[in-house]
Amino acid sequence: MKAVRVVFDGRVTGGRLRDEVDGSTDTARWVLVSDVPRLPHVSLVDEALLRLR
Incomplete structure (x- = not known):
């Protein structure tokens, strides 16, 4: 089994958040x-949080 994980940096600009x-x-x-x-x-989330600091 193989998994691909992607972490995005984003900003809220409007609209409404909804479930997929x-x-x-x-x-x-x-x-x-x-x-x-x-x-x-x-x-992977821990690695992303380290990069944010």
């Missing part, structure tokens, strides 16, 4: 970067 229809996203929501370490996540 018939996709792989369980729930779409905005969270503060400072809250991310306490959420369930893969190790």
Whole structure:
């Protein structure tokens, strides 16, 4: 099995956040970067957080 993970940097510019229809996203929501370490996540997220500092 092989997995590809991509981390994006983005900014909210408007519109309404919604769950993905018939996709792989369980729930779409905005969270503060400072809250991310306490959420369930893969190790790639830790690498992305280090780059943000």
